[in-house]
Amino acid sequence: MRSSKKAALLEAAGAIVVGGGIDALTFDRLAAETGVSKGGILYHFPDKERLLIALVEGIVSLVDLAIAQERASNAEPDGPGRWLRAYIRIAFTDGGDVDRLLGILLAGLPPESPALVPLLSADRRWLEAACSDGLPRGLAIAIRLAVDGAFVTKLDPADVAAAREALLTLTETAQ
Amino acid sequence: MRSSKKAALLEAAGAIVVGGGIDALTFDRLAAETGVSKGGILYHFPDKERLLIALVEGIVSLVDLAIAQERASNAEPDGPGRWLRAYIRIAFTDGGDVDRLLGILLAGLPPESPALVPLLSADRRWLEAACSDGLPRGLAIAIRLAVDGAFVTKLDPADVAAAREALLTLTETAQ
DNA sequence: ATAATTATACCGTCCGGACGGTATAGTTAT
């Protein structure tokens, strides 16, 4: 059986980072938590940098996938704010900690880390998408900032829902 | 207490964190960067936890001070959105990296770190202030989220300015 | 058909270095 444990390792790595910050992600801990030996981990990710890069790339494509799915599944016609509404919905609705992980990585990765490259590139892509959504640029940026802020701050569910509604309203009323 | 280097140490610690993430902050590095000996550092901060706590508390009181100063220096009368406008102005105008440091600490500190306690407490205080500002709660939360998001994301100056204006407008038009 | 070889997917151990922290003796300024 060509059973690769790469995906499981990445998933566990994400959970470790969400639960304990970036420093908490060590080979030993990852090995202990997955049952994969340290050697096995290093087979898939030759050094820590590669592990971080793979983690980032996985998260980015997960978010991209979620956006695409949200846009495909709703019947909303094209129009101002459509992309932002999808972005808001996936960010606030998502049960997993994908978004928090993204925030932790964006804020906590050392500025020179090569793992930041794909993250920042995705960030620019999403910013451009937000700004090409038919809303005033400043408002689009502000809304996206708010969504990013939600990745970091811990709010109680009622406040999260209130912010979500307020943001969705902003994409509709303003032009 | 004529020549306490405590403040200088804290300032340098903040710069190190901003420049290289939380992991970059080590006693040896801090010593090298300030010229203070390791023993000297440990005289002021008996362990790393205390250093982090002092750093967080310093940042929080800096932000509190900035808010108070902004509110004192502008002639704006009390009314809906006044607190939020002050918060937006200091967050976006500030030349130093205080806000970025705050974001890094909030996102990057391990969830169990005692240094998070004063930070989260200040966070709740600021949230309450934002929500008691005369604006709809959801909108107030969303605006604050956007400001927090600005701590993390790196935007070019024009976009920052655009977001700032959009947010200020939101505090005025909506009720 | 089968033997030899190669590639893949790991395991387990070890090492050097960095880091947090302790200790201690001496120094300077107030």
Added chain:
DNA sequence: ATAACTATACCGTCCGGACGGTATAATTAT
């Protein structure tokens, strides 16, 4: 005299990473 250091040496732990080995599936050679 005391606070605020300097300077240096040291210790235990953890971490990243190197390394050698193992088991098995796929490929190739004969």
